[in-house]
Amino acid sequence: MKKLICLLLCLSGGITAQTLPGGYNKKLKSASVAVTDDTLTVSTGKIERKWCWNETGLKTISIKDLLLNREWEKERPEITCDWNLPGAINPNSQATFVSLEARKSDDEGFINPHLELITYLRYDSARLEVQHVVWVFPDAPGIRTQLRVKAMDGFNPEGLPEKETTRNYYGHTLSVPSGQTEYVPLDFSVKNERLYWGYYNNPGARHDQSRDMLKEERVVGYPVFQDEDINWASGVGVDYDGNGVCVVKESHKCVNQQGHNTGSFYAGPKGLSVTGWGLQPKEIVTDRFRECWATWTIVYEGGNDGMQLALKRFDRARYPVFPERDIMIINDTWGPADPGGAQFAKEDYLLKEIPLLADLGVDVLRIDDGWQINPWGGEKEVFLPSYPDQWKNIKAACEKNKVDLGLWIAIRRAKQKDLLWNLEDANVVTWKVDFDHLNNREAFENRFKNIREIMKRRWMKTQFSFCPEYDDPRYGWYYAKEYGSIYFQNIQEALPEHLIMVPYHVLRQHWLMSKYFNSNKLQVLLQNPKRVDTRYSDADKHGHGYCFAMGLPFIPVFFQSAQYLDEAGRQELKSLIALYKEHRKEMFDCYSFPIGETPTNEAWAGFQFINDKQDGGYFLLFRELHNQQPAHEIRLKFLAGKKLGITDIRTGKTFTKQVSPDGMLEFEIGNPADYSYLKYNVLE
Template sequence: MRNTLLSLSLTLLVFTACGQTVLTHTASTFRFKSAFVTFRANRLTISTGKLTRQWVWTGKGLATHSLRQEHTQKEWCSPTSNQAADWTLPNQDILPTGKLVRITARESDDEGFTTKHLDVVAEVNYPSTGITLRYIVWAYPGLDGLRTQLSVKTDRPISVNSNPIKGIPATSLSVLSATPEKDSTGAPANVLDGDVNTSWKTAVEPTRPDRPNFLVIALNKSQTITGLTLTQPQDYRKVGFVHHCIVYASSDTLNWGMPIGTAELTRAEYPQWIAVTPTKARYLKVVMPATNRVNYPDWQTVVAELTLYSAEFPYVKPVSLQADFLPLPSFSYMRRGMGYYGDTQFRNSLDLPFYKEETKTTAVNSSELWDWNNILSIESQTEGVCLVKESHKTVLHHGHETGEFSCTKQGVSVTGWGISTDELTGEFRECWANWCITYSGGEDERQLAVKTFDRARFPTLLPGHNDIIAGSWGYGVSPEAGWREKMNGGQEKNVLKALSVCQELGIETYLIDAGWTEDTLPTTTTNKFPAFRPHPDAYQHGWSTVKRWADSLHVKLALWAPVSIPAADLEWNQQQVPFTSWKLDFATLSTYQGRKIIEQKIRGFINQFHHKVGAQWDLTEISPRYGFYWAREYGVIWLENKEPNRHILYTPSTTLRDAWELAQYVNTNKFQLPVRNVKTVPSPSDAYLYNQPYAVAIGLVGIPMFFEKLDDYSPEDRRAIKGTLDDYKAERSLLHQSYLFPIGERPTNASFTGFQAVHPNGKQGHFLLFRELYAPSSTHELTIRFLKNKRLKLTNVRTKEIDYANVNAQGQLAFKINHPADFVFYRYEIVP
């Protein structure tokens, strides 16, 4: 790594290369390829060669003054902004005077965890507050985006509001009436007892009730209600959680009138805010439809807590510190929010979307908040700016201090430091980063710009990105497979069998999941050994037998462990077997320190073994884990469990839908996608009506993970799977260099749908298309990307047949798939 350093104050620049030259700040410049940084006359300018952003030193901080696309000369910023800085500080309504300590610049690749870029750091000290802040900018040469990040420390404690207003006192409230509860332990009064571990639970119904469930809350006096919060049940499955609700107000319980508020809620465990039109009332009715676990015939409503707020007892929104700001005139542009849901462990249905997108076109008059999305696009029909929060936020869970996007007439602010005030210390702590990406064009160009920056930020450099993989947790094949059955797959005798099938099918890596350690097996020996070692009941000779067999078959090994595994145990096992990657499970990243410990552990581990090993992050739960835009420099993400168990039952249509929606704004070759044996999945899944190559083909969209008991595949199915994987391997290198886009219809189990892989050279790519089980027609005209008026040479990857086709002026091309529940795989080249 190159460590050239540029250091300056407001009056002096020290430039260090082979020798040292002292320059005045009026001539300070540092370059890396097409990227450069300059500091002249209190103006900091950083450019990638395609995008240039300029800040003004105001005496209080750095405030963005300009954002310019070089190839169009489009200036995005309004010169009327009077921001003191692009950030705010705790407990400071007005930013105090600061001191610009230094600005440094260097070429960096972040210890090999990202692609090479220009790394610029401006350090600012605020003597009156004790806070020192670093504003970090990464400029990747030749890209249309910049990454910014704060890093903060303090030399003194910062006061925290320890007595926030907690709504109308529960002693002033009572439950007047409610839908009958399940039993006395689920009484309605539990929603007002202040204990999130007790709940109101309605009776369980075998079918969806005709009428929604309800609670009527009585106030001891008439008050102006301004809102309420609802806390979901705290148990793992959250049976009967509230998905959406309608709020009514009344003075007499006879006349409820029109709703004063509605809300769509998630399974997250924190109190969720429900805004209402301020209304004077003595009674409040909350109406909630019953919900069920997916594929289960039981319907119920469960609420842990309700808190009401009024003009006398107002809701105080937690302060979210600003991390970046752009003086974009967002009020005159369309705003588009994009985000991913997560919680795939319990959101396994075509009725529950995996991706969310909303647009707003009305003028922004005061403030417009976006608190659920990963991305906010400020755009016209022909160009735009995408702001991306690099954090673990999902649509369903805010995560830890991830903040929001806020649009005003002054511009767009991005809040959420990722550090609460009481987590600041005397050492620099890095906040969530933010991306600012410009593009020219429409949806195609917007998606490509985000994916291009995403790939530079999160490259596929570590092991685990390119290998077809299988895992032992899929060993459970019973409809209600318990942990014991699943963990049996992690025992040596079953791993040895699975490795043989891996070699037969062409699967390149086998993941040994839970079941190999002492803490997951009954102890039948008196031998004393550390917990995170192969259990002697299952591995009599440690790792040696499995390693020797895997080596003989030329199959690599990967290993599962809880994320709490000590670093010393990671090191010990890695020294015994050079595992290509580790699946680290059970993370709940609800504090800065919690996620930093994990990040430091895996970064140190990967560095220790010279980047010959990577991580597999598990994203399946509702609890705050890794999200879609954080920590992917350390490896790949396991997207979702698909098992015979009913709440995560494998269906090809849902798995395909998730992959299709995932491909909107991330690079799918960073995500492991599940492949199941369609012949062993029980009802109500329709998997048995599909064929094995179809199930495999869905996985080819990302990193195919066989989540299956491999020796259950029949000889005929093994041959068919191997042929599909062989076809894929012949194209894999080109596929992984390309950017994948969803095309066709959104999968519904009756769609003609698929994916287009676009190579960066613009001259070639692939189509992987699916005709779902109930798609009515064998021929469908698809709108494809970037190929209007082009003539294509199409090579059928499966049959090797060659054909030619012309894309029309609207970018449309007709494809044919003769039979339902089948797919086609083409390589295309643009020809004269």
């Protein structure tokens, strides 16, 4: 039936089904691309997607979960193409097929191997050329699509939409879509639920319990007669009785920062569409193709837990972790700032700090603001070392103590040639990128061109962490993570007051971040609880181990000074870090999830780590300060009815426990403000 519909669409437009190269096939392990007559099919082995060629371009006609044998294929004749640009590419526009090619790619080693399928089209009336790009990762639960666009001579951007706008309709404000990048043929006339989610920008301004990092909105009710337009979300999961399709915008969009033409989700009678090219009409040029924002389409089963797992699996296919490059415990010198921290970048301080960090087990000293020449000195500021002997003494101390070196940079003020010099002279293994402002396509292109040059210069020996602080448009949470990780919240011991560390605030935000974000792509900052201003925090009632353990699902950043630890604190941290290092490679390879209750300072909360085979992992549990229950049942993920062998990593004790049929298991922590660090394997 689908083939007949496609044939009729093609013939009605005067284009034969043979426009696509019939019989074309390409494979990479379980990933495949195939053309049959007018139908283009891609498959990862877990998800299959089909497009029909017609006069306007390619239209998705089917999304299929191959493991469940479930297909989403709501036919809407009025939809002629997955993309549009109102005023230029419209439902009746004529597309000319130019070429189709699939090839193996790994984006120069930055991501996992995949098939890259490029369908090249031309719109003569709009004077535009379009590449529809599909990335097909073997065994992934999702597929990535993207447009690349180039202008032809005579292209006129005037009057074309630059972003979503609104119009007033009888006193009601309606959204007016911008250019569309994606279409998924979902049926909203049958029973379904829509879950929209997104994370906030400027995490440093979200430290109290009323400002969660995560926003979720569950929408129920069907049929959907008119479009739901959601402009703040990065993702939507459409659930049909526990199974469904998840769609994610790969962009720098945040709940409170729209960024550069990131568009909206529209769920309605025609299906699900995604707008926001990320490329304004005036940015479309004649000399090269420029990228639009990409979209992920992911299938899942098992309700919200299953959606989280499928999302994280696809995220890791798109943004792999490289243990030899990315596993580290970092000390960032800004940690004891009060509120300034440049004094902790001075050479005499660093030479005292390095051996103490090595003794604790910290891997990297990252020197924050203050190491450069003439900090904040305008044109006189130079991102070269201000030390009399440049890097000589600091590098010698690092080498002697087997500590690597990282640097903070204000990326818009730093010159590329200086960063390359530091890379070679100081062997920089990680860079903290601060004070960015990405508000146009040129800014994105230049930024990541330079970052790629630096990383290729010392391949797999340097990486970046991107700081999303402040309200400026920066990186978001689903973009550019192939270059390293995202730096999370600044957390201080004294000033400014709104950044003072409160343990349950920290745990709460970490817990929320781990829901729809791969934890091993997030650097979290861990403060000294014994130095925090007690007028604004109860951190002093918590141990060093408890506060540092809150960072173990992530990339831990020792955001404090080793010189300010007392001996008891030093030994407590040294012991925990040594235990963690025995397990961190295995933990790093797991997917982590929030379990228990949302942290409130009287909850049982924690994290569950699950390996890819789902036959083992870890539990990291926290009994908060005001909790009165030494034993508590927690619902686990993907372990209902399983028998577990469990090892208490802190004590070495082993025991066996049976998970109930509904996934509940009781745990014990004898004292409040304490934690449990457990490893488990599935016995049966």
